[in-house]
Each structure stands twice: as structure tokens, then as C-alpha cells.
Amino acid sequence: MLPWLSACYVAATLSAEYGRERALGSESISNEADKCVKCGLCLAVCPTYSLLHVETESPRGRVALMQAVVDAGEAAEGRLAAHLDHCLSCRRCEPACPSGVAYGALMDDMRALRFEHASLSARGVGRWLRAMLTGRPFGWVVGLQRILPALGRWGRAVKRWPRGAFSNGMNCVGDENSECPLVLLFPGCVSRHLDTALLDDTEWLLKRLGFRVRRSDELRCCGALHRHAGDGSRAERLETANRAFFERDGVHAVVSIASACAAHLHETNRDVPVFEVSDFIARHLPESGLKPGTLELNVLLHVPCSQQYPGPGSAPLERLLTSIPGVNWHYPESGFGCCGAAGSYMFREPGMAARLLQPLLGEIRAAAVDCVVSTNIGCALHIAAGLDDATSVRHPISLLVEALSVRDDG
Ligand code: SF4
Numbered sequence: 001m002l003p004w005l006s007a008c009y010v011a012a013t014l015s016a017e018y019g020r021e022r023a024l025g026s027e028s029i030s031n032e033a034d035k036c037v038k039c040g041l042c043l044a045v046c047p048t049y050s051l052l053h054v055e056t057e058s059p060r061g062r063v064a065l066m067q068a069v070v071d072a073g074e075a076a077e078g079r080l081a082a083h084l085d086h087c088l089s090c091r092r093c094e095p096a097c098p099s100g101v102a103y104g105a106l107m108d109d110m111r112a113l114r115f116e117h118a119s120l121s122a123r124g125v126g127r128w129l130r131a132m133l134t135g136r137p138f139g140w141v142v143g144l145q146r147i148l149p150a151l152g153r154w155g156r157a158v159k160r161w162p163r164g165a166f167s168n169g170m171n172c173v174g175d176e177n178s179e180c181p182l183v184l185l186f187p188g189c190v191s192r193h194l195d196t197a198l199l200d201d202t203e204w205l206l207k208r209l210g211f212r213v214r215r216s217d218e219l220r221c222c223g224a225l226h227r228h229a230g231d232g233s234r235a236e237r238l239e240t241a242n243r244a245f246f247e248r249d250g251v252h253a254v255v256s257i258a259s260a261c262a263a264h265l266h267e268t269n270r271d272v273p274v275f276e277v278s279d280f281i282a283r284h285l286p287e288s289g290l291k292p293g294t295l296e297l298n299v300l301l302h303v304p305c306s307q308q309y310p311g312p313g314s315a316p317l318e319r320l321l322t323s324i325p326g327v328n329w330h331y332p333e334s335g336f337g338c339c340g341a342a343g344s345y346m347f348r349e350p351g352m353a354a355r356l357l358q359p360l361l362g363e364i365r366a367a368a369v370d371c372v373v374s375t376n377i378g379c380a381l382h383i384a385a386g387l388d389d390a391t392s393v394r395h396p397i398s399l400l401v402e403a404l405s406v407r408d409d410g
């Protein structure tokens with residue numbers, strides 16, 4: 001029954017979208033690539049260059065490769081295409097670049113050009129994967145608790161994902177007061193099915209901070225996965241639908257619980273402020289008078305690329321963790337900067353994703369931490385899939401809400 005339903009859903013999605021690609025010229029790629037002065041300052045921060053130590057796996061090498069491809073008027077193929085495919089779109093190279101090369105947008109444009117020239121079957125496979133990850137099929141899979149272990153380490157990670165919200169049963173104020181500013185809680189495609197406990201905790205906390213909270217099934221995927229895969233027409237439709245929803249009913253702010261969605265929504269919405277949730281909570285917690293209780297935990301703080309740039313950085317996370325008595329936290333000392341999850345990268349390039357993750361897993365095991373904290377569900381799942389049951393991967397908000405439920409003696 002399920003495969004049949006899944007096939008119908010995906011077929012309907014694909015048939016509605018074929019033939020509507022936005023034609024992108026190669027001129028914008030060439031102009032942006034021209035800004036590169038080949039200084040190499042971006043090399044040290046690039047995870048794939050740090051792993052493989054070859055120029056073609058660096059930002060500078062990829063910029064040169066893109067320029068050569070568009071100048072030749074061809075689509076990248078074979079090994080050239082593989083070097084572009086290995087790029088995580090983590091954008092760690094952007095803030096390091098003195099010439100202001102907009103590397104993320106450049107790569108998006110290049111992928112859109114390649115998507116346009118790809119065969120119907122290649123486009124179909126990509127769209128099928130994205131439809132599975134961002135649409136209802138993912139919710140169906142999450143619901144199949146018994147068969148999840150058969151899907152390998154990702155399935156096992158999904159199966160042991162925490163379901164119970166710490167906020168359950170705790171008093172909540174502010175929700176009925178129509179004078180309170182309205183916050184739209186953006187769930188994201190994966191979290192809306194898998195992280196319902198975190199959504200409940202976040203709603204409870206936002207209300208305790210004096211906001212009205214709206215959650216809606218009308219909200220769509222943010223479009224990041226499609227945009228970074230070159231599927232511009234689909235991304236555009238999702239971005240436009242969400243923008244129209246945000247601009248209704250006097251929304252004070254949009255708060256996203258996944259840092260990758262927050263980053264994309266922030267860059268595609270100018271009229272309504274969009275916040276990554278830990279950033280929003282860290283701004284409002286001090287004035288609330290809420291006092292977290294003690295949690296005796298050793299925590300490793302993983303800062304996703306999207307949280308680092310273009311997100312708010314690690315400062316809000318540090319403030320939240322420091323506000324919880326007993327939490328002893330530290331940053332990873334090893335690894336390549338990116339854990340290798342990078343949206344659909346962990347499925348498209350599983351070998352590279354595993355190599356990028358390995359040092360981080362080694363450090364987590366050696367440090368014997370109680371939990372890893374991350375603000376992005378994709379990174380959290382990728383890391384959890386490499387760990388055993390003893391080490392959980394948590395969102396900082398779920399940790400904070402648990403601390404708020406603790407009553408310290410005296
Ligand atoms: S986006 Fe990330 S992986 Fe790609 S070139 Fe830049 S730093 Fe390297």
C-alpha cells in the first residue's frame with residue numbers, strides 16, 4: 001500500500017513540475033567568477049579541501065572550473081562534475097573571501113545550469129529524492145516504527161529520536177492574550193514529522209516569553225534543498241507560497257527550529273524578520289525572569305554551517321548553554337568544520353559524508369559526552385546515525401526547556 005501511495009504522490013509532484021525550468025544564462029556565473037583574484041584565502045576553511053588537499057576540491061578551484069565550463073559553453077561532465085558535486089554548499093568560504101565572491105549563489109546558478117541540461121531521468125531521480133525528503137512520504141516512513149531499523153543507521157537514528165516534550169503539563173501563559181506579538185513557528189519538512197517534541201517545547205517556551213504562537217500545515221518546505229540542487233522553478237514556488245503566508249495577519253517574526261531553513265528563509269524574505277530559534281530565545285530569555293534548573297551534563301556543541309554563516313553564529317548557543325547551571329560544554333577540536341550532512345549531500349555523496357563525519361564521531365566517543373547539541377535536524381540525524389544509543393543528539397531548546405522543568409532544592 002505504502003509504495004503505491006508513494007509512487008502516486010511522487011508521480012503527481014513530478015508531472016506538475018516538468019517543463020517549467022527557469023532558463024539561466026551563463027553570464028551571471030562568468031561575472032561572479034571574475035571577482036576571484038586567486039588569493040587562496042578560502043582554502044583553509046573549506047572542508048573538502050581540508051579532507052582531500054587537491055585544488056579542484058577547493059573554492060578557488062571550483063570557481064575556476066565553473067568559469068572554464070561556462071566559457072566553453074558546455075555542461076560539466078565526468079570528473080569535472082564530480083568536483084562540483086563534492087561541494088557541500090556550506091558557504092564557509094564566503095566570509096573568508098576578501099573579494100566578496102558570492103560563492104553560494106554562484107554554485108546555485110551553476111547547478112541550475114546543469115539541472116537545465118540534465119536528462120529527464122536524472123532530473124526525475126533528483127526530484128524524487130527531494131520529494132521523499134520534504135513531502136508526506138517522509139512522514140509515512142517516520143510512522144513505520146517497526147521497519148525503520150531495516151533502513152540502516154539512518155532508520156535506527158529516526159527510531160530512537162526523542163518523542164516526549166518536556167513542556168507537557170507545564171503551565172503556559174500569554175497564548176490567549178491578543179495583545180501579545182504573534183510568532184509564526186516554522187517547522188521545516190523533516191522536523192514537522194520527526195521533531196514534534198521540539199516543536200511542542202518551543203511553542204511552550206515562546207508562550208512563556210509572552211508571544212502568541214501559530215503553527216500551520218499550510219507552511220511549505222523552505223525551498224533550500226531545491227535551490228541548492230539547481231531546481232530553481234520548484235524553489236521559487238515554495239519560497240513565494242511561504243512569503244505570502246508570512247505576510248498575512250501581522251506576523252511579528254518567523255522563528256525556524258532548523259538553522260538551515262532559518263538561513264534560507266532569512267535570505268528569501270525581506271519584509272518579515274526571520275530568526276533561528278536559539279537566536280530568538282537568547283534575545284528574550286534574560287528579560288523573562290525564567291530561571292533554568294541544574295542539569296549535570298557534559299555537552300559537545302556542534303555548530304552547523306548554516307548557523308555559522310549566514311546564520312547568527314555560535315554566540316546565542318553559548319548564551320543558552322551557559323544559562324543552564326551544571327552544563328559543561330565545549331566545541332569539537334577535530335573535524336573539517338562541516339559534519340558532511342549538508343542537506344541531501346549525505347544521501348547523494350555518502351562516502352564523502354562519512355569521511356567528513358569520522359573525526360567528529362571519534363572525538364565524541366573519546367570525550368564520552370552525555371549529549372551532542374546541534375541546531376540543525378539534518379546534521380543532528382547524520383551525527384546520531386553514527387553513534388550508539390548511549391549518546392543522544394539534542395537541540396539546545398529541548399535542553400533549555402528540560403532545565404526549566406527542573407526545580408532545584410533550596
Ligand atoms: S561551499 Fe563549502 S565545500 Fe563548497 S567550496 Fe565553499 S567551503 Fe568548500
Ligand code: SF4
Nearest residue numbers: 036037039040042097
Ligand atoms: S578567497 Fe575569494 S578571491 Fe581568494 S581564491 Fe578564494 S574565492 Fe578567490
